[in-house]
Amino acid sequence: MVREKGRDEPDTEDPGSGTDPRGFSETGSGKAVGSAARLARHLKAQPVWRAARLPVLILGLVAVMVVAAGTGSVRISPTEIAGILIGHVHPGLGSRLAPQQGWPSSHEVILLQVRLPRILLAAMVGASLATAGAALQGLLRNPLADPYIAGVSAGAGLGATIAMVAGMPVSVLGVSSVPMFAFLAALATIVVVYSLAQVSGKLPTDTFLLAGVVVGSFLWSAISFILVVSGDTMHEALMWLMGSLSNKGYAHVKMAFPFMAAGIAALVVLARDFNLMSLGDEEARYLGLNPDEFKRIAILAASLVTSAAVSVGGIIGFVGLVVPHTVRLLFGPDHRVLMPACAIVGAGFLVAADTLARVVVAPGEVPVGVITALAGGPFFVYLLRRRKASGAL
């Protein structure tokens, strides 16, 4: 990611010239090596805008979060938001910066107890789904892959439905039962799909996709069956399945954060390996990456973040499909940029979509999954058409 900041910048003109007996210069003369050094410098040089991509995206994400925090039945200005947050983190500093609080205490409660956890959760879920989507598209070399491709969503849905219909106590061992059931069922599903798809120690891409689709449709049928016979809880379960971030609090944030952070960090660290993997199993191996080992680690990491995201946010579609494609169209296929950029853009996208979800039919709510599909679809088509017109897809 930080190719721009190279170490080993040579002080002399031709580092290593003549010391490497197998230099690939045509003639072996000093002149040819000199031009290689020039070219190497050229390869390292990057336009400023490329280096500024991620910081700019982070600023954009912060702006989206501030707007989201201020939007709703009660408007809160950005300065108020800043004051409340600073006062909350460091009361002494807050009272010095704003001696007489210019906001009602209800604003403080709304921001800190209602909007902030929801925004944090939306950001985390969005980042998780987008990064996992990018990982699976690269890994399976399939543009239609999304985080739910391996049946994780159906597994989580079944777990959540069972928890709701069976009337589980609201919390088991201090953890809310619905997300916990969804999370465990999602992980169990990926284990089943993985072992079904494995053929003598290898994991062929096609069998993995097929196993995911088959297990997914089986589980969806099971969900439908349970919903039909369940009666009253059907509405609650359907809302969950459509994906919603309403009525969530810091408990959900805390529950999901460790899994998401660990998984996203792993995917970002593995970005260079994803580049190799996107060339295909065989080429990856020729370049030194064992494809079977890598798939195991990458699928584990992607499933972990997806399961955590689904268990707290329900099945929010389109983020994991559209965000990676959009980022790839903008910044190219290098996963070293793609992975972190997807995390940031996915977070911003879902925060924005969730804000829309709670204001468009206020005081009612639209499931955020509906918004992501409605907003993401046309934008994606626009990007695709524009790129096709310029002939650069």
Added chain:
Amino acid sequence: MRLDVFAIRCVYGIITALDGVSLSVSGGEFLGVLGPNGSGKTTLLRAMAGAVRPVSGVVTLDGTDIRRMSARAVARRLAVVPQNGQLPFSFTVRDMVLMGRWPHLRRFSGETWRDLEVAARAMEATRVAHLAARPITELSYGERQRVMVARALAQEPQILLLDEPTSHLDPRHQVEIMDLVWSLSRREGLGVAAVLHDVNLAAQYCDRIVMLKDGRLAASGTPGEVVTPEAIEDVYGVRSCVAPHPVTGRPQVALLSGVAPREWR
């Protein structure tokens, strides 16, 4: 550095792709692998690179069983130029060639100055430096093939394997690639093994040729020993005349028709 193949047998399900094939490639040598479609050429190349595990026999790099080496350790010594495949993502030439440095990089470090310079030299040797910023998907087959060779060279290998490097190329680009590979083996001392479809190109450039038929070694030796009308008829099932190349003196094959007018036969 030498690569040895000892009596390997490779099986896909119930089909035996290779049976009892032995050969070796050492530094500075250019070996051509010939044979009809389905004779096991590509399987042989994949086994030599450690991507296919033989059910019996062994492949060794400088005496070490390739199965005991990690993919990474193999890739630091041996590079493969695969057949032109599909390219799902439009990496730039620069990024593509730098991927050849992967086996030399450590997990948390970026490319060092030396990595960039090795990549730069590989790109100059294959004359793709001017394409550095172009997406690989926009290149012609000939340019793309040279980029793949550049990526292989960026691995700093001592053994280079190529799978049909000249297929889909016009005569000029065929000669260009063969010249490049030949000079790598001569000047840089690389051991090269190339699967080739064109018997004449193989006879002209290779030091030694092996011919495969139905997964077995049908002939092996210098072009003069191997490229004969008898061997061509045995392996490919076509009749031919073999005459020396007017300039190099290497054997060149002229194929004979099976159905055409009498004077053609």
